[in-house]
Amino acid sequence: MSAMEMERPSYMTEDLQIFKDAVGRFLEKEAVPHGERWNKEGQIDRSFWNKAGEHGLLCTMIPEEYGGPGGNFAHQAVVTDEATRKGVQGWGESVHSCIVAPYVLHYGTEEQKRRWLPKLVSGEYVGAIAMTEPGTGSDLQSVRTSAKLDGNEYVINGSKTFITNGQQANFIIVVAKTDPEKGARGTSLMVVETDEAEGFRRGRNLEKIGLKAQDTSEMFFDEVRIPTTNLLGDEEGRGFFQLMEQLPQERLIIAVQAVAAMEAAVEETVNYTKERKAFGKPIINFQNTAFKLAECKTETRVARVFVNKCSELLLKGKLDVETAAMAKWWTTQKQNEVIDECLQLFGGYGYMMEYPIARFFTDARVQKIYGGTNEIMKELISRNL
Numbered sequence: 001m002s003a004m005e006m007e008r009p010s011y012m013t014e015d016l017q018i019f020k021d022a023v024g025r026f027l028e029k030e031a032v033p034h035g036e037r038w039n040k041e042g043q044i045d046r047s048f049w050n051k052a053g054e055h056g057l058l059c060t061m062i063p064e065e066y067g068g069p070g071g072n073f074a075h076q077a078v079v080t081d082e083a084t085r086k087g088v089q090g091w092g093e094s095v096h097s098c099i100v101a102p103y104v105l106h107y108g109t110e111e112q113k114r115r116w117l118p119k120l121v122s123g124e125y126v127g128a129i130a131m132t133e134p135g136t137g138s139d140l141q142s143v144r145t146s147a148k149l150d151g152n153e154y155v156i157n158g159s160k161t162f163i164t165n166g167q168q169a170n171f172i173i174v175v176a177k178t179d180p181e182k183g184a185r186g187t188s189l190m191v192v193e194t195d196e197a198e199g200f201r202r203g204r205n206l207e208k209i210g211l212k213a214q215d216t217s218e219m220f221f222d223e224v225r226i227p228t229t230n231l232l233g234d235e236e237g238r239g240f241f242q243l244m245e246q247l248p249q250e251r252l253i254i255a256v257q258a259v260a261a262m263e264a265a266v267e268e269t270v271n272y273t274k275e276r277k278a279f280g281k282p283i284i285n286f287q288n289t290a291f292k293l294a295e296c297k298t299e300t301r302v303a304r305v306f307v308n309k310c311s312e313l314l315l316k317g318k319l320d321v322e323t324a325a326m327a328k329w330w331t332t333q334k335q336n337e338v339i340d341e342c343l344q345l346f347g348g349y350g351y352m353m354e355y356p357i358a359r360f361f362t363d364a365r366v367q368k369i370y371g372g373t374n375e376i377m378k379e380l381i382s383r384n385l
Helices: 014-030 032-041 045-053 071-087 095-109 111-120 180-186 241-276 287-315 319-347 345-349 356-370 374-383
Strands: 128-131 147-152 152-165 173-175 185-195 200-205 216-227
Touching: 014 032, 014 045, 014 071, 045 111, 071 241, 071 287, 071 319, 095 111, 095 128, 095 173, 095 241, 128 147, 147 173, 152 173, 152 185, 152 287, 173 241, 180 185, 180 241, 185 216, 185 241, 241 287, 241 319, 241 356, 287 319, 319 345, 319 356, 319 374, 345 356
Parallel strands: 128 173
Antiparallel strands: 147 152, 152 216, 173 185, 200 216
């Protein structure tokens, strides 16, 4: 029995458990053997996206009428959970499936949905969302990238940074100002299909302290022309509100990642401390080790229960912005704290990248930053005090 095993959440049906097992087997075969190489190369194989699409791992929440598997957030959570546990955290699938595709599903015209979603489901398109700009961070109202109407085209100019899937994405939702005078109401979401976009350029594949296999890049748009049909939806100025409406789901998937990483780290540490001996006995037999692991297990269990509850609320359409913010900041904070305690129990070996605990440690740090920093999460919560 696993040290972290607990009762299944109410939404974990038998079919969903079968899907979870299938996802785990796929990742063990197609991803885990390549992990070290992907970390060194700074990105996963492009062909892996196509394989994942063939096996139904991409865009699990997209309805069958648009080529998707017809699942819900529980299916997405399963993919994210398994990828995190298997150490495939560098795969930007959650951005592709949980952010990019839902924007098209919820806000795209019928023609856009039928044109783009099947390609995202299959992996023919790899999705990215270009929000952050140098100097803007979480202040999305201050984006300077512009999209000016010129006849039957928009002309996009600007730069973006820290873009997940940036080296491989060929379907990019760009946050741009269509009317700078209107502030938030002048922001729109524009779709750039890079295979056809002159003036689009990728910058560096940025070197990070963690998530080494994830291609995180700069992007430059220099007089990039797209047809007016690539405005997401049929009305300008809706971009900021579209972004805000989807944030609870986006932040919850980060919490799912956090809890899965905590559980995997505690499991890894329990196994290590049972095998590692000091002064003639396994170090788990020392009271300090046992007590530290008891604390880590308890905090991880509490985080899991909270995230499961939030997932149930989301599936019922009842997850609010405040609760999602709580889930995001608290689980990612605990993720960093718990994994730090686990690494300490590995001693010097915990500092070596050949041990999974070191990768869990370095990968964890960014969780408190993207999706809205944890300081922003607390600001959102404090508004209702």
